[in-house]
Amino acid sequence: MASLKRSAISDPFASNISSKVYVRSTKSGKVQKIVREVYLRQDIPCSSQLCQACLKTAPRNAAGELTPFVLSDRPAGTKTYPQGHYLVPDTNAFLSAMDLFEQSSAFYDVIVLQIVLEEVRNRSLPLYNRLVGLTKSEDKRFYVFFNEFRLETYVNRDQGETVNDRNDRAVRKAVKWYGEHLAQTKTKKGEAPAVVMLSNDRDNLRKAKAEGIPASSLADYVGQLKDGDKLLDMIPDAQDRDVVRDKKSNEHLYPEYLSLSKLMTGVKAGLLHQGIFNVSPYNYLEGSIRVPAFPKALLILGRENINRAVDGDIVVVEVLPKDQWKEPSTKVLEEDALTKNENADTEEGQDFITEKERKALQEEAKRTLQKTTEGHAQPTARVVGIIKRNWRQYVGHIDQSTVSQAGKQGRKQDTVFLIPMDKKIPKIRLRTRQVAELLGKRILVTIDAWDRDSRHPAGHLVRSLGELETKAAETEALLLEYDVQYRPFPKTVLDCLPKEGHDWKVPASTDDPGWRDRADLRDLLICSIDPIGCQDIDDALHARPLPNGNFEVGVHIADVSHFVKPNNAMDMEASIRGTTVYLVDKRIDMLPMLLGTDLCSLKPYVERYAFSVIWEMNAHADIVGARFTKSVIKSREAFSYEQAQLRIDDASQQDDLTNSIRTLLMLSKKLKQKRMDAGALSLSSPEVKIQMESETSDPIDVKTKQLLDTNSLVEEFMLLANISVAGKIYEAFPQTAILRRHAAPSKTNFDELSNQLKVKRGMELNVESSRALADSLDRCVDPKEPFFNTLVRIMATRCMMSAEYFCSGTQSEDEFRHYGLASEIYTHFTSPIRRYADLVAHRQLAAAIGYEAVDPSVRSRGRLEAVCKNINVRHRNAQLAGRASIEYYVGQALRGRPAGNEEAFIIKIFSNGFVVLVPRFGIEGLIRLRDLAEPEPAAEFDPETYTLVTSGSRQVKVDLFQKVVVKVSDEKNELTGKRGVKMELVSP
């Protein structure tokens, strides 16, 4: 009987074919044995520019072109390999020290083996993406070698060999082959470059040595480099951790996580709950997690229950028994205050929970016990497993107090704590040799691991951003913290720009294809109104009376979709960036400058492509008709809000342009009234403007923004255009229109605020509908205190949901509503230069009016959902970054110029402090009891009436909403080296 199986003897090509067998578990619970045949070939090139042999055999594309070889013919040399070398890192090298490979000072000519790339992908998707990014960058010369498909480098798994061992062997074999292969190239210049394996696995290194393969551990290799000392900090010290672990193997600080299968079973059965872990901004030991099974968030209290979860992680929790349910804390706990005397080096001598933490907990318990009102207790939970870590890179600075004397001088490796900028992130233990250099710097680190026996997560340095409080470092820190893409646009993106550059003009001949289906609106009196110094002018307006007594009103939006075609590199980049980010002194553009500030920008006196929405309105601002068209316009003037206002107010100006602005203003007021009648909310958030010294752009003063009539003029017409466009694209694409919605807030969101208003002021907050809310907000007036109404509005805004982009097919129609604007349907259309959503809306509208064919990308629901998800996140981050930037500059403006006697309002009260809002600066600050006087006064907190009465060293009584006078100054915390705004209570 001839065997049916393939064997080496019977089949001459058997050596070219191999197979891979593995078990695949599908999401639906199926478990399958998968057999894949692997066809081995010999024409996969080594991609070294030295190699002639591969040049001949390497596969060519249909045009007969060869993919250019990647690896340099003159690679850098080191002490050990003076002839030059190529690097072949193994999987762990990438996993543990990806930051190293991204360095620009070293790590060029790297061979990424396919097996390594696959392993990296299985272990960590973010790292994989970074690695792929590296292989795509031209200057780093990373080459992916498909060792698993090349006959010479393929290895069969031996009997009883683990997958890891087999893969390690494959790596060694590839290194060996490369070495031998390159040795044959025989360069005239002399020796062929060495091919060096990089690994941190001792066993692998030993075997490589035995087989005569050049290999080096990461630390040894980095040690040979020029700035090796600095780079050494980027290698997480695995060996060291092993030693520590041995020392106290049976004493773990944190409970073990449950196995993945247990977690999944529990979650499916509804016994465990999965969600995103959030840390309270006021108390680092209090986390919360929203899970679908409970209407309110579950509390996670204490270090042990939080069990190594970090803000943003996707975790699985188990609800604790009812007798352990608690109230959310009314106390402010800051990590650096409670644990500031910890020593990063010697952890084992300490208790898991520090004395101070314990004391804080005791007080908490006492308070809970005194309370008889059981109803306040909330379900609590503990973390039993982590589904996905959401660790990113964190910006922070080194805690000075943890630096030993020796560390300040020598080059010895020292362990220090890093205090992240984000208060929700725990301190990170960091080993570094450059303590002296890093002190007082903003630095970027990543977390490597958080072991059960380590109180704090361990991380390693990525790079230093610069001195604390320097503008460059702080700005970069901000951008990194909020994940803003701030690198310059890559060449591929810039290649998508029009070739003419700044000389691009609207074609003179109307026969040009660019004019196809465009309305010629060049003779209309169009102008733009924007803030001072605005360069990216998205919108322009016009109005003119019609013979029938009605008005024609036009909103003209920059035609960005003409320049940014779907799915090219520029479109991709813009969709990733999502939005332009405005910082106080800097703007991070979504689109390259050329488009944003010139070709698309509706600059005055030049012809520009636009997308116009033109309505016919009667004198009551009722819309008679609307039409949408691509157009060519010529803006007559670019006003600032102030200029426009002056011109309107100046009765002597009677030219057509000014009159058309007056018409617009008249109509906008009517539109606004209609909107208010419909129940639109006028919400508030403190907005300030930083005045800069023009030369140095140092902040000199802070002012609250003034709102003029012209601001609201532009706003009204933009809202109207957005609403009109939303209706049009939804009609054309009922499933895939990109819209924006603002969900009605759930009533419980307002519980606390309405209770506070009732208790303190006897005011009712009616949250039945947006109309009712708007009305009741209008009634929240304190005749003695004009700011009180704004204060309530600010606080109400914080109870709201945030608006979000969505794809119309994902929500039912009654969920489309924009609560804040009281509009049934809404989208963003008017700022395509700075928002990606608007660009998509432009494309959809263009398709809806038959201007162009529908691009698949604006019709694919899955794609649009992904876009919406991304831009929602980006939008939010951009806002946060902008706010943080203002906060930083306010602090800088106050530097050395403390502002005494500022009015402030109490917006939140804890049992050991309270938060005040200073309207003039738009900032909030925490005043702790211990800041009031020395020694810390005793205090009694009544959560029912929101009052805090102190006694002893200083006697004050503070109420919620109370107006107080504070002194605002900047303060540098000597302990942490952090500068912040400090508030002192002046009176009462």
Next chain:
Amino acid sequence: MSTNHVLLSPAELAYLHASLSLLPPLRPDGRAPNQYRPVSAETGVLPGANGSARVCFADGTEAIVGVKAEIEKTASRPGLDGEAEEGGLDLGQGAVDDDDDEPSDDASRQGSNEWVEMTVEIPGYRDDDASTVFLAAMLSEALLADGEFVRRLWINRRFHWKLYLDIILISPPLSYPLPLLSLTTHLALLATRLPRLKSEGDEDPLFDDDWAASEYLYSREAGKALSRPPLTLLVMAVGNNIIFDPAKEELAVADVALAVSVGEAVSKAKEAMDVEGGRALRLLSVRTIDPPSRLTPPGVPNATNSAYGSAAAVAGKQKQPSQPEGRTLEMEQVEGVWKAPRGGAKVLVMASLVDKVLEKGGVADELFDALEAVDLG
């Protein structure tokens, strides 16, 4: 297939019957009564299956068996495992107890016959043909007889493996295929591997994705299976002779044909038995098979054969009762004349058949040994 007619004349049948009745019997292919036809076998012929085997008999019949396993949710059986509802998902502490060795929760392992689905395909026969269905029933009956097999498919109280056995005869049925199919199934099951379970207790099962780490359905130690699937042997008797693995022609003259399924007895004392060097065999099921001999037309002695006319009568010199319309009457056994067997098998013959099968060092024993030698690569 039992009705698979052999084109042999009554005289040939009579000759066969006579030679098989000799002591020792003389088989047409010269085999000893307990000798199997030469077999060649290999496993792992279907890379995508969990286990597979291919067996060829020297007469050219050939079969392939593939075993596929799928995860299936166990339908909750109220009464039986009610406590699974509350106690089932003991995360944390409880799971540790579950790690205990097999025997402790062996009792809770309850299999169900529905966890095995077997289909037999014979070229030229419909899959709902009675004989095909009967073959599948016989093979699965042996497998399920003692409940031991389905217990192997138990994963936890909520999940089990569902096993699909596809048995295909790829040559025309040149002889009754039962022994071949049983051998092939046996080998395929021996070679069957299931992914290694990583989860514990009653969690949703999670498996090691490394196929090399998968475990044999019949666990093995040092290349030897600790226990083995059952075998179904085809045995027939002619007179008092017991003949194993009959060829088609032999079956055509069988007095009685039995399908005897034999398994290894599972006893706690198994290790002790192994020391003695034997295995405890256990009878799982016995089925009688209708041998084609019963349907073969009987032969007529020349003396009574009217076709030979008077000449025959003269030669016989015997007074024969005249035969109206040439109908063959029942008659005494005549040497050299084929007479289809009538009536059931004799109890004594049956008993000795079974004895012979279970005999220590007998055919079944030898067969088990021989199959052990097949490489399960």
